[in-house]
Amino acid sequence: xxxxxxxxxxxxxxxxxxxxxxxxxxxxxxxxxxxxxxxxxxxxxxxxxxxxxxxxxxxxxxxxxxxxxxxxxxxxxxxxxxxxxxxxxxxxxxxxxxxxxxxxxxxxxxxxxxxxxxxxxxxxxxxxxxxxxxxxxxxxxxxxxxxxxxxxxxxxxxxxxxxxxxxxxxxxxxxxxxxxxxxxxxxxxxxxxxxxxxxxxxxxxxxxxxxxxxxxxxx
Amino acid sequence: xxxxxxxxxxxxxxxxxxxxxxxxxxxxxxxxxxxxxxxxxxxxxxxxxxxxxxxxxxxxxxxxxxxxxxxxxxxxxxxxxxxxxxxxxxxxxxxxxxxxxxxxxxxxxxxxxxxxxxxxxxxxxxxxxxxxxxxxxxxxxxxxxxxxxxxxxxxxxxxxxxxxxxxxxxxxxxxxxxxxxxxxxxxxxxxxxxxxxxxxxxxxxxxxxxxxxxxxxxxxxxxxxxxxxxxxxxxxxxxxxxxxxxxxxxxxxxxxxxxxxxxxxxxxxxxxxxxxxxxxxxxxxxxxxxxxxxxxxxxxxxxxxxxxxxxxxxxxxxxxxxxxxxxxxxxxxxxxxxxxxxxxxxxxxxxxxxxxxxxxxxxxxxxxxxxxxxxxxxxxxxxxxxxxxxxxxxx
Numbered sequence: 001x002x003x004x005x006x007x008x009x010x011x012x013x014x015x016x017x018x019x020x021x022x023x024x025x026x027x028x029x030x031x032x033x034x035x036x037x038x039x040x041x042x043x044x045x046x047x048x049x050x051x052x053x054x055x056x057x058x059x060x061x062x063x064x065x066x067x068x069x070x071x072x073x074x075x076x077x078x079x080x081x082x083x084x085x086x087x088x089x090x091x092x093x094x095x096x097x098x099x100x101x102x103x104x105x106x107x108x109x110x111x112x113x114x115x116x117x118x119x120x121x122x123x124x125x126x127x128x129x130x131x132x133x134x135x136x137x138x139x140x141x142x143x144x145x146x147x148x149x150x151x152x153x154x155x156x157x158x159x160x161x162x163x164x165x166x167x168x169x170x171x172x173x174x175x176x177x178x179x180x181x182x183x184x185x186x187x188x189x190x191x192x193x194x195x196x197x198x199x200x201x202x203x204x205x206x207x208x209x210x211x212x213x214x215x216x217x218x219x
Numbered sequence: 220x221x222x223x224x225x226x227x228x229x230x231x232x233x234x235x236x237x238x239x240x241x242x243x244x245x246x247x248x249x250x251x252x253x254x255x256x257x258x259x260x261x262x263x264x265x266x267x268x269x270x271x272x273x274x275x276x277x278x279x280x281x282x283x284x285x286x287x288x289x290x291x292x293x294x295x296x297x298x299x300x301x302x303x304x305x306x307x308x309x310x311x312x313x314x315x316x317x318x319x320x321x322x323x324x325x326x327x328x329x330x331x332x333x334x335x336x337x338x339x340x341x342x343x344x345x346x347x348x349x350x351x352x353x354x355x356x357x358x359x360x361x362x363x364x365x366x367x368x369x370x371x372x373x374x375x376x377x378x379x380x381x382x383x384x385x386x387x388x389x390x391x392x393x394x395x396x397x398x399x400x401x402x403x404x405x406x407x408x409x410x411x412x413x414x415x416x417x418x419x420x421x422x423x424x425x426x427x428x429x430x431x432x433x434x435x436x437x438x439x440x441x442x443x444x445x446x447x448x449x450x451x452x453x454x455x456x457x458x459x460x461x462x463x464x465x466x467x468x469x470x471x472x473x474x475x476x477x478x479x480x481x482x483x484x485x486x487x488x489x490x491x492x493x494x495x496x497x498x499x500x501x502x503x504x505x506x507x508x509x510x511x512x513x514x515x516x517x518x519x520x521x522x523x524x525x526x527x528x529x530x531x532x533x534x535x536x537x538x539x540x541x542x543x544x545x546x547x548x549x550x551x552x553x554x555x556x557x558x559x560x561x562x563x564x565x566x567x568x569x570x571x572x573x574x575x576x577x578x579x580x581x582x583x584x585x586x587x588x589x590x591x592x593x594x595x596x597x598x599x600x601x602x603x604x605x606x607x608x609x610x611x612x613x614x
Contacts, residue, residue: 116310119275119383120324120373121300134314214314216357 007185017169021193024165027083027155028201031090032148039095039147040140043102044128053103060096068093068154072161086158086165093154094147101143105136138213145205152198156190166190166197224381224413225249225272230281232267241267243437244281250430252411258424259434259441260461268438269383269417273302285381300324303374303382303412307389309366311358317343317369318354324377342372347402364395371403375410382414389418400426421462425450425469433458446473451591468552470591471584476554477547479587481568481577487512490519494530494537497522510541510567510575517573518544521563544569545579551587554579 007013042060046053066074068089075085109132117131133140159167173186225248232242242264249255257265270276272283274295282291290298311320321339330338340350346368358366367387374382388396404427407414418424424431425446433441433449435457442454450470453459462469486504488497488511501509501524511520511534522538531537543561545554545568557566558581568576 110308110310110313112306112308112310113312114310115275116304116306116370117312117323119273119299119302119304119306121296121298121327122323123296126327131312135312216312216314216316216359 003185003188007182007189013189017166017189017193020164020166020169020190021197024152024155024167024194024197027086027090027158027163027165028148028152028197031087031151031155032094032144034087035091035094035098035147036144038091039098039143040102042095043099043106043140046099046103047106056099057096057103060099063092064096066092068157069160072157072163076161081162083158083163085161086155086163090151090155090158094151097143097146097150098140099143101139101146102136105139105143106132108139109135134214135217138209138217141205141209141212145202148201148205149198152194152201156194166193169193222250223248224251224286225415226282226284227268227272228282228284230268230271230283231279232264232271232276233279240279240437242271242278243439245438245440247432247440247443249413249415251413253429254407254414254416254427256416256418256424256428256431257434257438258418258421258428258431258461259438261419263434263436264438265417265419265434266385268434269385269415272381272383272415273299273304275299275304300327300377301379301381303379305367305370305374305382305384305387307386309370309390311366311369311373313358316355316357317348317361318350320358320369321373321376323373324379328377338376339372342375343369345375345406346372348372363391364399367391367399371406375412380413382412384414384416386418387416388423389420403427422469422472426472433461447591467588470588471552471555472550474551474587474591475547476545476549476551476568476579479551479579479583481579481583483577485510485578487575488522488534490514490534492534494527494534497534498524498527498530501527508538508563510578511535511538512575515573516575518567518569518575539563541567543567544573546571547576551584555581555584 042056046056071089071092072085075088079085079088113131113135114127117127122131155163155165156167156170158165159171167190169186170190174183174190175187177183177186227245227247230242230245231240233240245264245268247255257268259265267276271278272285274283274290277295278291282289284290285298285302311317312323318336318339321342322335325335325338340354343350343353348365348368353361353365353369358369361369370387374384388399391399400423416424416427418427428446430443430445431449432443435441441457441461442449444452444454447470449458449462450466450473453462453466459466484504484506486500486506486509488500488509490511490513492511497509497511501522508521508523510518511522513519518541520535520538521541522534526538543557543563543566545557545566547568547570549557554566558564558579564580566579568579570576
């Protein structure tokens with residue numbers, strides 16, 4: 001069976017692929033969204049409280065080293081199957097790039113800028129929101145982008161624990177039926193869609209950068 | 220209302236893990252409306268002392284009194300909104316525009332929008348940046364000198380009575396630095412802020428300071444006095460060494476051309492005078508050269524006796540072009556430099572329109588140095604009240 005003339009030409013399959021792509025996007029979006037909030041909070045804490053920084057960064061690093069196959073499975077006894085373990089695992093994987101870039105972004109803000117803000121009577125919270133975060137933002141955003149592209153790929157494994165997304169096509173129609181006609185096309189179809197999604201998201205981050213990075217610090 | 224805007228009482232800073240305090244019981248009064256310069260070798264604690272005044276560095280002990288109020292324990296943010304702060308690296312906020320930078324403190328103080336806009340434009344004007352051109356630019360689009368102007372404008376935004384300046388012109392090229400120093404001094408004549416200014420450069424201290432505190436290790440005051448006193452009556456060897464061997468030359472930066480009696484008897488002539496008349500006029504004077512002025516009294520050429528041996532038809536083609544001009548507000552140091560550059564050994568004093576006023580030569584400068592020295596010696600002989608530690612005449 002040909003990939004283009006048979007597999008992709010089938011209208012019902014097209015609809016199904018699109019549906020799974022949307023599920024995939026929602027899963028990635030929900031994970032990265034939570035990871036951004038959590039990662040910013042942890043990154044700011046690590047930046048402000050020196051002695052907590054190693055603990056926070058090392059924990060996030062360890063999350064990323066756990067093999068994804070194992071992590072998804074390990075979460076089943078805790079949160080059951082379906083979307084939840086997938087979502088929890090993806091949040092854990094997204095944390096490191098976001099936390100690390102938040103810390104290094106905040107550290108990279110010119111100390112003279114911070115001191116002059118302080119010297120003009122800008123309190124700690126105002127300084128963080130009005131001076132430090134806007135100047136750290138390009139680095140933070142780069143971390144979020146890396147996290148997103150990372151979990152777009154890993155999210156495929158969610159299908160193993162009954163999760164949503166394009167992994168279902170790869171796993172259920174591809175891997176589990178390997179050898180049967182159409183299995184290879186399913187593997188290929190799911191993969192191509194994931195790569196396309198990744199490219200699309202990359203473009204999205206380019207646009208977000210254009211819109212949110214202040215003009216004064218744009219490259 | 221006390222005459223002292225800032226009083227530092229036994230101000231001390233000990234950094235953790237250091238045996239010796241960085242600043243040890245610094246006590247000092249800064250008179251209202253004056254520029255006091257902290258100057259000293261690196262590591263003497265001058266910057267730490269400055270940063271304790273707005274409590275960027277919290278003092279370990281001692282008191283800071285500003286305008287009669289003890290501010291050692293008040294809310295530091297409130298305190299800092301009332302003190303302008305300029306640092307060497309400037310620290311403009313790179314992500315916002317020039318006008319947003321200048322508007323920082325007024326916004327923190329909750330001014331309304333129209334008042335802030337009017338004030339930022341006014342300030343840009345004051346520091347010599349056209350608001351229409353610079354208001355919406357970003358710091359990265361400005362040169363170093365322009366950025367420092369914005370830094371000064373930002374510090375002045377809410378019209379604070381006190382300004383702290385930590386080597387504000389330190390990172391700027393020498394030519395721009397001189398210009399900014401001059402502009403700032405002119406500005407200060409109107410603003411009359413109380414300013415504490417830190418530098419490691421004694422020349423800058425002499426130029427900028429109404430008073431200079433020469434600090435040695437741990438911010439111990441080696442001498443606290445006017446620039447004149449420091450140059451003519453160094454309190455001790457440390458001050459003498461720090462001021463350096465060029466003290467006399469430095470004193471030339473304190474006096475201005477308008478303060479000395481320049482020469483007014485130099486023979487002059489007009490472009491349309493005949494060479495014969497001019498030759499006679501020069502011969503009748505004690506001078507070796509005659510200055511030719513144009514129809515608006517601006518100097519154009521020097522004529523010496525040998526120039527008349529082969530007179531040209533027009534005076535404008537005889538002799539040498541007039542060079543080395545100084546204005547009355549120039550320092551004697553500037554005048555001396557002009558004389559040396561001009562190679563004629565004299566400088567021509569002109570006013571703002573270029574109109575001839577008189578002539579300065581080296582003898583005029585030497586006479587004024589002598590007069591300065593005599594005046595200070597006379598003062599101290601009469602007073603006999605020199606405090607040996609500070610060099611200040613006691614009260």
